[in-house]
Amino acid sequence: MNKxxxxxxxxxxxxxIACKGSNKQTISNKNIESETSDTTHxxxxxxxxxxxxxxxxxxxxxxxxxxxxxxxxxxxDYKFALIPRGTEIKTPAGYTxxxxxxxxxxxxxxxxxxxxxxxxxxxKVSGITSTKNLFNQEVKQLVKAGNIVKIGHEGNFDNEKIIxxxxxxxxxxxxxxxxxxxxxxxxxxxIPHLGYKEExxxxxxxxxxxxxxxxxxxxxADSLFNAIVxxxxxxxxxxxxxTNRPTVMSGEMHFGRWFAVxxxxxxxxxxHDAGAEYILQHDKHSGGYxxxxxxxxxxxANADYWRILNCFKGHFSYDALAKSDPRNKDFxxxxxxxxxxCNMKQSPYYESSPVEPDILIKDLIHIFHPxxxxxxxxxxxxxxx
Numbered sequence: 001m002n003k004x005x006x007x008x009x010x011x012x013x014x015x016x017i018a019c020k021g022s023n024k025q026t027i028s029n030k031n032i033e034s035e036t037s038d039t040t041h042x043x044x045x046x047x048x049x050x051x052x053x054x055x056x057x058x059x060x061x062x063x064x065x066x067x068x069x070x071x072x073x074x075x076x077d078y079k080f081a082l083i084p085r086g087t088e089i090k091t092p093a094g095y096t097x098x099x100x101x102x103x104x105x106x107x108x109x110x111x112x113x114x115x116x117x118x119x120x121x122x123x124k125v126s127g128i129t130s131t132k133n134l135f136n137q138e139v140k141q142l143v144k145a146g147n148i149v150k151i152g153h154e155g156n157f158d159n160e161k162i163i164x165x166x167x168x169x170x171x172x173x174x175x176x177x178x179x180x181x182x183x184x185x186x187x188x189x190x191i192p193h194l195g196y197k198e199e200x201x202x203x204x205x206x207x208x209x210x211x212x213x214x215x216x217x218x219x220x221a222d223s224l225f226n227a228i229v230x231x232x233x234x235x236x237x238x239x240x241x242x243t244n245r246p247t248v249m250s251g252e253m254h255f256g257r258w259f260a261v262x263x264x265x266x267x268x269x270x271x272h273d274a275g276a277e278y279i280l281q282h283d284k285h286s287g288g289y290x291x292x293x294x295x296x297x298x299x300x301a302n303a304d305y306w307r308i309l310n311c312f313k314g315h316f317s318y319d320a321l322a323k324s325d326p327r328n329k330d331f332x333x334x335x336x337x338x339x340x341x342c343n344m345k346q347s348p349y350y351e352s353s354p355v356e357p358d359i360l361i362k363d364l365i366h367i368f369h370p371x372x373x374x375x376x377x378x379x380x381x382x383x384x385x
Contacts, residue, residue, distance in 0.1 A: 101216025127165030201357030
């Protein structure tokens with residue numbers, strides 16, 4: 001074959017490859033299922049799924065978490081087609097079109113904000129609901145400068161401020177107090193973020209990937225999450241070195257009822273992985289639910305530890321706990337000075353712990369089994385003094 005024939009053959013091959021590549025941009029909805037390729041792996045989170053198409057489109061579906069009990073069913077039509085910005089790819093039937101990466105959005109909860117903080121993507125946040133108990137100085141400065149708008153509280157949103165924030169989408173928590181019907185008048189796309197409903201600590205943290213998909217930080221989210229998993233699993237293995245498994249209770253009395261998390265909550269799994277047994281581990285609830293004092297006392301009177309998370313003003317102590325309800329002194333954990341405590345007024349719990357389960361588990365191992373982490377300095381939970 002002479003060199004001219006070789007050049008012609010090479011040109012023809014390149015032209016064929018180019019045409020084949022361009023066809024990916026016009027993939028029909030009819031062939032969408034047969035052309036999918038699962039390149040985005042969701043290993044722990046139950047609340048969302050992702051399908052990656054050869055043309056760069058990501059099909060994201062937010063779905064009710066199967067273990068939810070006693071909560072209102074979420075609509076099942078939360079399906080989003082994440083289409084690369086600037087392309088003319090058709091929107092698959094049944095999906096809401098979102099061009100990514102988005103540049104402006106509203107985060108309705110501190111737990112959602114935790115994902116943006118971890119991904120160093122606060123420049124994508126144009127609105128939040130509140131700065132109460134917020135520790136992050138960058139967020140505070142952005143609010144002060146007017147780059148992030150406070151839009152009000154759930155159930156009482158200010159649509160004018162939402163419009164001023166100019167979001168391309170709003171991350172919502174559909175099972176909370178709501179007020180979203182009024183927001184729908186703004187025509188902004190609402191994206192359910194169900195990280196707080198996950199049954200495992202790693203499932204909650206994996207919602208990093210969910211946010212990363214929308215803001216163009218998918219690779220960063222994958223890398224960050226993989227490191228979290230590795231550190232968490234290492235700590236979990238460490239806890240397996242001991243056969244001693246203390247029991248732990250959680251919650252407090254508020255307005256005459258004791259609010260505890262169910263046995264299918266990610267906190268229950270965290271206790272288990274840290275080498276302890278939650279007294280309500282066989283309960284079927286995934287969220288919090290109220291109990292009468294007598295019910296909790298029957299289950300937790302002899303629990304070895306008592307975990308408390310609150311926003312106490314001033315110095316929280318065993319005396320303060322007894323003053324809030326004299327019956328608290330009847331619990332073994334109070335008598336043994338085994339109260340595990342975190343004050344959200346003194347710790348960035350909700351704005352960072354959702355993406356730091358690897359630190360939470362070490363905090364608890366340090367308390368349950370101090371011989372395993374002798375020189376460890378806890379970040380969130382400590383024994384109350």
